[in-house]
Amino acid sequence: MTTIEHAFLGVNIVMATGFERRYSWRLAAMCGLCAIAPDWDALTIAYSLELFGLAHRVWGHNFLVCFLVGLLIGCIDYRYDIVSRVLSWFCRIFRISNLDDNFSIRDRFSRLGLVVWIIFAEIGSLSHLVADIVSSGAADLPDWELKLLFPFSERGFIYPMHSWGDVGVTLIFVAGMFAMLKWNLKTKLIARLTLLAIIAYIVW
Numbered sequence: 001m002t003t004i005e006h007a008f009l010g011v012n013i014v015m016a017t018g019f020e021r022r023y024s025w026r027l028a029a030m031c032g033l034c035a036i037a038p039d040w041d042a043l044t045i046a047y048s049l050e051l052f053g054l055a056h057r058v059w060g061h062n063f064l065v066c067f068l069v070g071l072l073i074g075c076i077d078y079r080y081d082i083v084s085r086v087l088s089w090f091c092r093i094f095r096i097s098n099l100d101d102n103f104s105i106r107d108r109f110s111r112l113g114l115v116v117w118i119i120f121a122e123i124g125s126l127s128h129l130v131a132d133i134v135s136s137g138a139a140d141l142p143d144w145e146l147k148l149l150f151p152f153s154e155r156g157f158i159y160p161m162h163s164w165g166d167v168g169v170t171l172i173f174v175a176g177m178f179a180m181l182k183w184n185l186k187t188k189l190i191a192r193l194t195l196l197a198i199i200a201y202i203v204w
């Protein structure tokens with residue numbers, strides 16, 4: 001999946017549980033962030049193509065690093081409310097000032113909240129691996145295996161069912177997003193239907 005599709009997947013997973021109603025939009029945003037995080041290894045392209053070929057879908061796309069990155073993001077975001085700070089920075093840049101208290105920096109914490117944050121951080125992070133295993137290759141791109149057991153094993157895993165960059169998945173997520181805007185009391189049902197539609201589309 002592309003970066004935006006991974007983010008949509010993470011957000012929809014939280015909304016399909018309805019947990020964002022109790023823990024706010026921040027939980028969905030954090031899960032979306034964790035769902036794109038494993039692609040940090042693609043940043044190696046800034047150094048060289050050789051390093052990118054060596055690192056991408058290896059260094060960040062394995063169970064060990066995914067778990068650690070999810071844990072790190074979950075803990076840091078819960079403590080410092082990174083997603084709200086990014087939103088407030090974004091609003092300052094675009095001079096948006098009419099946000100209500102729901103968007104202010106969180107100042108209440110609990111152990112249960114931290115546990116919920118870590119669980120969804122891990123789910124978001126692992127959703128990336130599942131999505132990349134089934135979404136791989138394209139007309140001019142070969143399948144790209146994930147080394148899920150790195151650094152303990154070099155064995156590659158891939159089960160391509162859907163071409164990377166196929167716009168159908170993006171369109172389903174966007175349709176789901178607009179449906180949530182229109183029927184905002186039915187977001188849980190719409191998120192579940194969106195995920196089911198994504199699975200059906202990929203399998204088909």
Ligand SMILES: [Zn+2]
Binds near residue numbers: 038039061128132
């Ligand atoms: Zn990836």
